[in-house]
Amino acid sequence: xxxxxxxxxxxxxxxxxxxxxxxxxxxxxxxxxxxxxxxxxxxxxxxxxxxxxxxxxxxxxxxxxxxxxxxxxxxxxxxxxxxxxxxxxxxxxxxxxxxxxxxxxxxxxxxxxxxxxxxxxxxxxxxxxxxxxxxxxxxxxxxxxxxxxxxxxxxxxxxxxxxxxxxxxxxxxxxxxxxxxxxxxxxxxxxxxxxxxxxxxxxxxxxxxxxxxxxxxxxxxxxxxxxxxxxxxxxxxxxxxxxxxxxxxxxxxxxxxxxxxxxxxxxxxxxxxxxxxxxxxxxxxxxxxxxxxxxxxxxxxxxxxxxxxxxxxxxxxxxxxxxxxxxxxxxxxxxxxxxxxxxxxxxxxxxxxxxxxxxxxxxxxxxxxxxxxxxxxxxxxxxxxxxxxxxxxxxxxxxxxxxxxxxxxxxxxxxxxxxxxxxxxxxxxxxxxxxxxx
Amino acid sequence: xxxxxxxxxxxxxxxxxxxxxxxxxxxxxxxxxxxxxxxxxxxxxxxxxxxxxxxxxxxxxxxxxxxxxxxxxxxxxxxxxxxxxxxxxxxxxxxxxxxxxxxxxxxxxxxxxxxxxxxxxxxxxxxxxxxxxxxxxxxxxxxxxxxxxxxxxxxxxxxxxxxxxxxxxxxxxxxxxxxxxxxxxxxxxxxxxxxxxxxxxxxxxxxxxxxxxxxxxxxxxxxxxxxxxxxxxxxxxxxxxxxxxxxxxxxxxxxxxxxxxxxxxxxxxxxxxxxxxxxxxxxxxxxxxxx
Numbered sequence: 001x002x003x004x005x006x007x008x009x010x011x012x013x014x015x016x017x018x019x020x021x022x023x024x025x026x027x028x029x030x031x032x033x034x035x036x037x038x039x040x041x042x043x044x045x046x047x048x049x050x051x052x053x054x055x056x057x058x059x060x061x062x063x064x065x066x067x068x069x070x071x072x073x074x075x076x077x078x079x080x081x082x083x084x085x086x087x088x089x090x091x092x093x094x095x096x097x098x099x100x101x102x103x104x105x106x107x108x109x110x111x112x113x114x115x116x117x118x119x120x121x122x123x124x125x126x127x128x129x130x131x132x133x134x135x136x137x138x139x140x141x142x143x144x145x146x147x148x149x150x151x152x153x154x155x156x157x158x159x160x161x162x163x164x165x166x167x168x169x170x171x172x173x174x175x176x177x178x179x180x181x182x183x184x185x186x187x188x189x190x191x192x193x194x195x196x197x198x199x200x201x202x203x204x205x206x207x208x209x210x211x212x213x214x215x216x217x218x219x220x221x222x223x224x225x226x227x228x229x230x231x232x233x234x235x236x237x238x239x240x241x242x243x244x245x246x247x248x249x250x251x252x253x254x255x256x257x258x259x260x261x262x263x264x265x266x267x268x269x270x271x272x273x274x275x276x277x278x279x280x281x282x283x284x285x286x287x288x289x290x291x292x293x294x295x296x297x298x299x300x301x302x303x304x305x306x307x308x309x310x311x312x313x314x315x316x317x318x319x320x321x322x323x324x325x326x327x328x329x330x331x332x333x334x335x336x337x338x339x340x341x342x343x344x345x346x347x348x349x350x351x352x353x354x355x356x357x358x359x360x361x362x363x364x365x366x367x368x369x370x371x372x373x374x375x376x377x378x379x380x381x382x383x384x385x386x387x388x389x390x391x392x393x394x395x396x397x398x399x400x401x402x403x404x405x406x407x408x409x410x411x412x413x414x415x416x417x418x419x420x421x422x423x424x425x426x427x428x429x430x431x432x433x434x435x436x437x438x
Numbered sequence: 439x440x441x442x443x444x445x446x447x448x449x450x451x452x453x454x455x456x457x458x459x460x461x462x463x464x465x466x467x468x469x470x471x472x473x474x475x476x477x478x479x480x481x482x483x484x485x486x487x488x489x490x491x492x493x494x495x496x497x498x499x500x501x502x503x504x505x506x507x508x509x510x511x512x513x514x515x516x517x518x519x520x521x522x523x524x525x526x527x528x529x530x531x532x533x534x535x536x537x538x539x540x541x542x543x544x545x546x547x548x549x550x551x552x553x554x555x556x557x558x559x560x561x562x563x564x565x566x567x568x569x570x571x572x573x574x575x576x577x578x579x580x581x582x583x584x585x586x587x588x589x590x591x592x593x594x595x596x597x598x599x600x601x602x603x604x605x606x607x608x609x610x611x612x613x614x615x616x617x618x619x620x621x622x623x624x625x626x627x628x629x630x631x632x633x634x635x636x637x638x639x640x641x642x643x644x645x646x647x648x649x650x651x652x653x654x655x656x657x658x659x660x661x662x663x664x665x666x667x668x669x670x671x672x673x674x675x676x677x678x679x680x681x682x683x684x685x686x687x688x689x690x691x692x693x694x695x696x697x698x699x700x701x702x703x704x705x706x707x708x709x710x711x712x713x714x715x716x717x718x719x720x721x722x723x724x725x726x727x728x729x
């Protein structure tokens with residue numbers, strides 16, 4: 001019995017460690033994180049001898065724009081030979097985890113490409129401090145970069161949710177997409193068109209829809225709904241307009257316009273569209289470079305987003321930010337200033353088919369798909385300010401993003417009713433706002 | 439003095455391993471318990487909450503759903519792994535041709551990364567574009583919702599998990615079977631015992647220590663399943679296959695609630711400890727039946 005007790009004790013200890021290590025292993029006490037400033041300078045991040053500066057850049061790719069970025073760093077080095085760069089490329093879904101670990105590990109990178117500044121606000125360099133408050137004037141409205149009077153990052157490129165279609169399938173079916181704003185479909189018209197395309201072409205499904213809250217939100221903004229009140233102070237989720245948007249999305253799945261394997265499974269919508277078996281992909285402007293390089297088997301193009309009671313898209317984008325506690329904040333800020341010059345920014349935008357947020361780069365001369373950029377601009381201009389304001393409130397979206405998506409999946413699976421989902425989200429949003437304000 | 443040295447010697451030999459365990463296992467684990475008493479986003483300063491995270495777990499439908507899902511998945515998968523691996527082990531310890539080849543074939547899935555296993559089966563079982571459904575529909579049948587129907591997805595991952603792990607436990611059970619003396623079976627045959635009588639009255643009782651080991655290890659492995667399920671179903675449909683470890687990961691790294699996720703991890707430990715103790719009790723600590 002004694003032996004058994006000892007054995008059980010050992011097993012229990014081992015199991016404790018095994019079960020907890022997965023969670024705790026990546027964590028460091030906040031006290032350690034507070035010492036980041038000193039440890040970073042001791043970590044080898046800074047190579048300041050003889051004026052040499054080493055800038056680590058944490059980067060993710062939509063396609064292969066990292067190569068383009070590296071070419072720009074070489075241009076920068078022509079006038080600044082004392083600066084060297086190191087690109088740490090990570091998958092997008094690992095980006096924030098990796099940055100968090102680097103920060104709490106005391107080795108923040110000098111620069112990071114980010115889409116969400118919310119969790120990192122306390123760790124980003126205030127660019128106004130190094131570049132002056134005029135620096136913010138270089139950017140158009142769109143992506144929010146100023147938080148509590150501090151400029152935490154420079155917007156690099158703007159994205160806009162959009163819809164790409166299989167032109168070959170549409171031609172097979174004898175259907176054309178809207179050619180101008182006056183021809184934009186309502187979703188009901190779109191549904192009728194999809195029936196025609198699926199029936200008369202090689203595609204199996206009408207649409208694949210990226211499995212993200214951000215993409216889905218386009219539908220509810222078009223329905224006249226929003227997550228928050230216009231002043232962003234209270235929940236506005238449980239409304240008839242939101243009910244209609246969620247119900248419509250469920251009907252699209254129930255009626256077989258959308259394959260269940262994306263929102264209820266783990267299929268990649270990008271790959272499904274590229275396989276040629278889907279007529280349309282609800283994604284966004286960032287897919288342009290990917291599809292130019294990857295689709296050879298059929299013709300494709302972007303078209304206007306269908307509308308409900310109003311037109312809307314949702315803006316998004318990427319920033320480049322400098323991190324505190326690296327010892328090279330000033331050089332990192334100088335590089336951000338350099339790369340944000342219109343002529344330098346234009347190189348990156350044109351090579352990668354991105355939309356710029358730099359003043360003066362609104363209308364670039366893209367080699368491919370100039371008409372698509374006009375469509376993106378049109379969708380964005382018709383969107384109003386609420387989508388950008390809500391998704392720019394990143395402290396908030398970080399708290400509700402996962403539940404918004406997962407709850408919607410439960411509605412599609414019949415686990416939650418639409419009413420239950422709206423009540424659940426309304427409650428979560430109210431609690432999240434209370435947490436933010438406490 | 440010599441006596442003291444003799445007493446100290448084993449502990450000195452254990453010291454390097456204990457240092458490694460302390461640094462990489464015990465300390466993070468204790469740190470996890472500490473974090474579970476706080477609100478923390480993984481980056482900014484922690485705020486002490488006491489046991490609030492634990493009391494919140496009781497009202498959290500995502501947690502209770504993941505918890506009950508994990509228990510159901512374990513209840514299906516562990517017996518399935520044990521039965522499959524035992525059947526394979528018995529088959530391969532009998533005098534059949536190319537037993538070594540079959541042993542290698544059955545063991546092979548355990549050498550493949552669980553992510554690759556998940557992705558491969560997703561390629562085969564994808565509802566809209568999977569190979570199996572392609573074959574089924576080409577014969578004029580309706581496609582099967584392998585991973586987009588909640589019940590079907592549960593059985594799909596139980597099957598794939600069994601497929602990927604059975605070979606590993608098969609090897610352990612083969613070792614256990616080979617340690618049973620042939621004389622028992624010879625005596626039983628002389629007494630006229632058939633295959634099933636030999637199995638129930640000789641093999642199973644004498645295999646009890648190894649069976650306990652297989653059951654404990656497979657339970658711990660199955661409860662902590664994560665990469666394979668993530669690759670195969672992503673936790674879907676609608677969270678039907680989102681089990682404890684994925685829930686902990688999502689809570690910590692997507693919702694940025696590290697303290698709350700740590701509380702879940704502590705509960706998971708408690709569950710594993712209880713399951714292990716119950717298995718020990720039921721198997722009488724793996725002791726063989728004296729009769």
